[in-house]
Amino acid sequence: MRKIYTIGKLSKNTGVTVRTLDYYDEIGLIKPSSKTEGGHRLYNEDNVMQLERVLALKYMGFSLDKIKEILKSSTLNWKESIEQQLEMVKREQERLQMLERALLSVSYSIDFEEQINWPIIYSIIQFYHQDPEEILQPYNNYLGREEMQKIMEYNAKMSEEDIHEWMGTIQAIKKHHDIDPNSALALELAQRWLNQAEKIFGNDEELLDDLWESLQDLQEGIAFYPMDKEVIGFLQRVSEAHKEAK
């Protein structure tokens, strides 16, 4: 029993709008198998099958143009198309990762500052805008290949919670950066920073030492929130004051 559908029936059966079927006809993606004398479109079961395939490919994220191409081609090209699509999806996922972190950082920065601090937003975006490899480039002279690799891994593992805490600490230091390095509060802040850094970079003392050294030279830090010379200078002063006190 061969079934024939008018465009309206096909639309109801598949959930695809009439306009869409109209459009698919127009671009030559699905041509109705026949027409009535008056010119109304008639779809047969082959057409239904074509539509199902188109919908499947559309779900996989292909453009209608690509779908037309794929449906005409052989299995070999199929594999290639799917691989390409997979790569596209992975790139998009990475982009969204960066975007999510940037948005979180901006959100936290508004929490802490209680207003919009544009320079910080710019630096957050600049940080996440470049691809991960590039971020660490300034450290090239200070850190080895493996160390950079490690930092990347630790960095990627940071949770929302971690980012939040980290930003809170930096923010607190920025607020009090001019207090006496010998004071209890100064020590507490430095301790807090160190704890956080250890949490992020594991208990890898050596890595942390190398990183700290490079930070002192560069006067500008990695991380999701600008570790600028204000913060680094503060940490230096507290560290020295603490050493002397010993």
Next chain:
Amino acid sequence: MRKIYTIGKLSKNTGVTVRTLDYYDEIGLIKPSSKTEGGHRLYNEDNVMQLERVLALKYMGFSLDKIKEILKSSTLNWKESIEQQLEMVKREQERLQMLERALLSVSYSIDFEEQINWPIIYSIIQFYHQDPEEILQPYNNYLGREEMQKIMEYNAKMSEEDIHEWMGTIQAIKKHHDIDPNSALALELAQRWLNQAEKIFGNDEELLDDLWESLQDLQEGIAFYPMDKEVIGFLQRVSEAHKEAK
């Protein structure tokens, strides 16, 4: 020293095309502060600042319309916009997750079958198309709330490798589903399936038992590759044959 830029200079300094600045003027996003007698646009430093902000917001994924709205509003609305954007990003990430898994599954299915098996593609897409909660609905009568929760977690943790192996096993069973349940090959296949299942669902024997029970009743399985009655029937037969042999 107030700097004034023509559209071309501003374009060169910021990397934004002249056409884009033209467009931003047209939609009222960035209006040049003044014009020459002849009508050429002149941008001042305020305009440069506006442009920097627009670019920052654009990077965060907002539409130009939303950006216009945000730049006019207060800090409060800012928070809300960013939260919304974050939710959008998260939804999109979930969608891409599903999409990636679907594409991987289709890719593997082509590997195994060496041709395009449309019904399998449809079921893969149907599986990933619904939201995660809905997938487990048929099991509602068999599994408790916590058990379903666990399955979801295990499922989400599956790596590419896992999916690949799983599909390979199911595929192999489908190829040999009519062999003697007492044969060595049958036992081996069933063993392979069990190993895989244990790998995915941990060593949680109880969970696996309940799941297996529900599978036998429903005759259709969860998972990224159709565990249909062919496969389930095969596993049943081998299991019984093995019990008797004991």
Next chain:
DNA sequence: ATAAAACAACACGTTACGTGTTGTTCAATA
């Protein structure tokens, strides 16, 4: 036979510009 429903074909709108054209203004040079 007639009225209502379905349909075809066309047009415009959507986003954030790219690309190209025409006519005008600016800036540098002779």
Next chain:
DNA sequence: TATTGAACAACACGTAACGTGTTGTTTTAT
């Protein structure tokens, strides 16, 4: 100062995949 080449404004059309709306025609039910 006149000229010429570069820069510019303003406009048009194209992009992807349709949604929405209109007009005129065909089909279907009564």
